[in-house]
Amino acid sequence: MSIRMKLLLSYAAMLVIPIIMMIILSLLMIVFFRGDLQNMKGLYETTEQRFDHENTEHIVKELSRSVKREPELLLDRGYLDELTTELKDEDAGIVVRIGDAIIYQSSSMDKIPAVTADLPPYSKKDAYSLYPLMKEDNASYSFVQFDFSYRDNEQGTLFIISKVDPLMYYIRQYFPTLFIALICVLVLTHVLLTAYMSKQIIRPLRALRNAAREIKEGNLDFELKIDSRDETGQLGIAFEEMRSRLQHSLQMQAQYEENRKELIASISHDLRTPLTAIQGYIDGIMDGVADTPEKSQKYMQTIARKAEEMEHLIQELFLYSKLDLNRQPFHMESVKLLPLLLDWSEELQFELEKRGIVFDRDIRIETDTVVSLDMDHFKRVLNNIIQNSVRYMDKPTPKIRLLAYCREDQAIMEITDNGVGIEPHALAHIFERFFRADESRSAHTGGSGLGLAIAKQIMEGHGGTIEAASKLTVGTVITLSLPITSDKGMINDEESTAH
Known part of the structure; x- marks a missing residue:
């Protein structure tokens, strides 16, 4: 039996039972005061034959x-x-x-x-x-x-x-009318109550039933709207939250599946290039093309270089996977940031000068500024950013600049280059895995497409952030921020705005 039918029967019982009880009580009163039911007709006689x-x-x-x-x-x-x-x-x-x-x-x-x-x-x-x-x-x-x-x-x-007594007079005179009016009021009241309760209970339940049918048919693209705040409304709110979460879960699953396909395609593409080269040079050696010691040496060096590229790509992919699954442990330690940046920048300057790249540093962090980080992973972030900057240099005099300062409770590091810059539509995607501004994925630019994605994972693991700003043909600015674990050494960053 449906809830609607149960409600109708219950309200009908609430109407019929009081009416029956009123009739029985009236008959008992007639018997008690009049002696028998034969005088019942006297109740409906006009006042011409009755007194108070x-x-x-x-x-x-x-x-x-x-x-x-x-x-x-x-x-x-x-x-x-x-x-x-x-x-x-x-x-x-x-x-x-x-x-x-x-x-x-x-x-x-x-x-x-x-x-x-x-x-x-x-x-x-x-x-x-x-x-x-x-x-x-x-x-x-x-x-x-x-x-x-x-x-x-x-x-x-x-x-x-x-x-x-005027009251008794009129009650006796209009008793049948009053009795019928009372019955009509009871019926009307119960009809209105039944309609109201049906609207408040049955309609939300029907909406829930229709929503469940939509989910059963695989349709989650709808919104369940229930305005009441009673138990039925709370059930509807919980159901809508479940539908929303289920829809989000399916969307995430579809996104993960799309990402998986894209990942497989990207890995296949990036591995196939060095493998093809290796296979070609091996075939050349086996076919006797490398018929001189010099050619054989050149072929072997090329094979070794391509193998190193494959190894580097596999390592990058393995690291990113562990970071993405939160399975890469971070060995955090309190480190004074100034000595770390000075040592790293000195080594970087030496390497960049050999490539003809001008390096400039402006470190405005005091000695006592302390951050919590994994030094190896943090240096990997810095190196990935520098490698990415070097890869896209196109100016006659390439330049890279490091600016470091403190702002409130954050240590800020800005690495600026004067490379080719990044297209506005590509800027929002540079921290995604296997993304390259060069959509041809040519070997000329190199790279695995995982460097900045790994950098983002590592910075998030440190509780920091990484952001990018770029202007096409002018250059790119990568901004890193780390929370300071010690308030010592924080200085006014008004000077940083000059840059």
């Missing part, structure tokens, strides 16, 4: 029968006094009128002269009439009129005037 007090009603019925049999009783003052005494406890009294003269009036009626002065005229013999409520001094009165005649056909009228 049961004793008054009984007296009226007895008096009407007596007057019809013996009208002379109304001339018996003793009899009328007895009736007045009985009616007094019920806030009722009698008035007897013969012709146009009132011959008897209960003492309680003296208090309401306006009521007794405006009594209706004689109607007809044996007529019985009950008149609507009359107001007098913030009180309500109802009176019954009995018309009779004496033996000489003289007209006489008996009035029984009773003080009534």
Whole structure:
């Protein structure tokens, strides 16, 4: 059975059961107060035959029968006094009128002269009439009129005037209408509640069902929107989060698969070039092309150089894979940055001068500046950047400049060259593996395409960053930042802005 059907049945039970209980309770009250169910019809009679007090009603019925049999009783003052005494406890009294003269009036009626002065005229013999409520001094009165005649056909009228409760009067008069209205209100209330709860519960559940069907069919490109914040809404929010994470996971899986294919293609391309060269030179030796010792020596040197390129590529790939999988351990130690940069820059200057490259350094870091790093891996970052700069030099006077300074809690190192620069569309991808600005992947530029990708992995492992800025035909700036573990030696970096 569906939840919607359960809700409908439960609300129907909440409606039907109270109605049945009301009916049963009403029947029991009728039996208790009226004696049996035969008098049930009396509940729906007009107020022409009912009074506010049961004793008054009984007296009226007895008096009407007596007057019809013996009208002379109304001339018996003793009899009328007895009736007045009985009616007094019920806030009722009698008035007897013969012709146009009132011959008897209960003492309680003296208090309401306006009521007794405006009594209706004689109607007809044996007529019985009950008149609507009359107001007098913030009180309500109802009176019954009995018309009779004496033996000489003289007209006489008996009035029984009773003080009534207006609330009970109107309840008795409009009881069927009130009962039906109550039933209608109950039905309408339960219908509205059912519709509201169906909207608040069933509709979100249907949305969840449709969302689950979409996921089952493999469609994750949708958004589940549930506005409520109740338990159903919380379930919808959790479901939407699950869908979003699942979609992200599948997208990542697809991206990983694409990267894997690209990696295999890149490795195959970069390994095939030296392998082809090696195979060609080996074939030349075997075919006797290298028929002199000089040619044989040249062929062997070429084979050795290509083998070294392959070994270097494999090592780079192996290192990048371990860094990417977080399996490459870092042997971190606290190092004074200034001596490290001085030693490295001196060695670098010596190597660059042999290639005709001008090297300039501007190190503005004090001696006490300490960073936490793995020296071997950090030097690899620096060397990869320098190798990349050297590879793309095209100016008559190539230059490389190192600027180091402190800014807040970071040690900043900027390596600037005046090489060919990088195209704007390629600048955002230079730290990706196997990416080369030279899309032809020619042997002229060399490189594995992993140098800057490895540098980024190492810098992130140190809690630092690596960024690049470049202008085509002007040059490139690679910026490294490392967190300083000691606040000593930090200097104002206002001078650094001059560069």
